[in-house]
Amino acid sequence: MDKNAINAVLKKIRDTETAKGNPRTKEIVNRIVQDLFYTIEDLDVQPEEFWVAVNYLTEAGRSGEYGLIAAGLGFEHFLDLRMDEAEARAGVVGGTPRTIEGPLYVAGAPETLGEARLDNGSEPGEVLFMQGQVLDDGGKPLAGALVEVWHANHLGGYSHFDQSQPAFNLRRSIRTDAQGRYRFRSVVPLGYSVPPNGATDALLKQLGRHGSRPAHIHFFVSAPGHRKLTTQINIEGDPLLWDDFAFATREGLVPALVRVTDPAILDAYQVSAPFSSIDFNFTLHVDRPALPHAEIVRPRASA
Ligand code: MBD
Numbered sequence: 001m002d003k004n005a006i007n008a009v010l011k012k013i014r015d016t017e018t019a020k021g022n023p024r025t026k027e028i029v030n031r032i033v034q035d036l037f038y039t040i041e042d043l044d045v046q047p048e049e050f051w052v053a054v055n056y057l058t059e060a061g062r063s064g065e066y067g068l069i070a071a072g073l074g075f076e077h078f079l080d081l082r083m084d085e086a087e088a089r090a091g092v093v094g095g096t097p098r099t100i101e102g103p104l105y106v107a108g109a110p111e112t113l114g115e116a117r118l119d120n121g122s123e124p125g126e127v128l129f130m131q132g133q134v135l136d137d138g139g140k141p142l143a144g145a146l147v148e149v150w151h152a153n154h155l156g157g158y159s160h161f162d163q164s165q166p167a168f169n170l171r172r173s174i175r176t177d178a179q180g181r182y183r184f185r186s187v188v189p190l191g192y193s194v195p196p197n198g199a200t201d202a203l204l205k206q207l208g209r210h211g212s213r214p215a216h217i218h219f220f221v222s223a224p225g226h227r228k229l230t231t232q233i234n235i236e237g238d239p240l241l242w243d244d245f246a247f248a249t250r251e252g253l254v255p256a257l258v259r260v261t262d263p264a265i266l267d268a269y270q271v272s273a274p275f276s277s278i279d280f281n282f283t284l285h286v287d288r289p290a291l292p293h294a295e296i297v298r299p300r301a302s303a
């Protein structure tokens, strides 16, 4: 079809708008509709293909997988890169890199001071200790910062979404102590994979891709007057470290994993088998009103 004829029909649709409604919504929706009309034209999308897509989106919504699809198609990573660039333009550089939140955070995890055990005491898997400080961009410890941590179990499943796990399993909020320190005991996670035969899985298969992530641990780190950090660290050595379906691995977020086998240390830590240990500090930036919001408001699960 001729581009002028396409533009004419786009105009006819747009001309039905009144002064009511939301200007921002109008701008975005009209742009997306225009881009999709052009896509249909340029790629000669057939009616059957269009209805496959409509049905696909319906099913994906029904199964609650849009968050996964947003991660898998790289949208969430792209939003990170845009935020990085906005900060860089404002002279905000360095600090702990951000990386995507993903769709599996649950609000309301138990909060403790300084340290926490993330599992209920009978969690299978290798014991993991992780510890460090929350610092400002001058390297000064931030006391009273909040470290929210969540990760998958030894099978790659997240509590709440995997109903076989206890409430808030492997999810805690830790308030840093007077020296800005946090510390937790947990178990080494396994990488997550999208639900087999679900909407995301089907899409990724069509794209000739896999739907797995390397093992990782999520964090929100916040402190008054500072930009909230959304990030993850990866478990060093995971075969998918740089082959993440959600594109979240970044330089600076792969701390060394130390294996502790010294019986005296195992004793001191009250652990009966060799464990892994990760040291990692979080560096936050001072917040400024001119910067885009670092705390992203979005619907989240809560319990
Ligand atoms: C996850 O665990 C995750 O972190 C992301 C980004 C997407 C899907 C599952």
Ligand code: FE
Residues within 6 Å of the ligand: 102, 104, 192, 216, 218
């Ligand atoms: Fe995750």
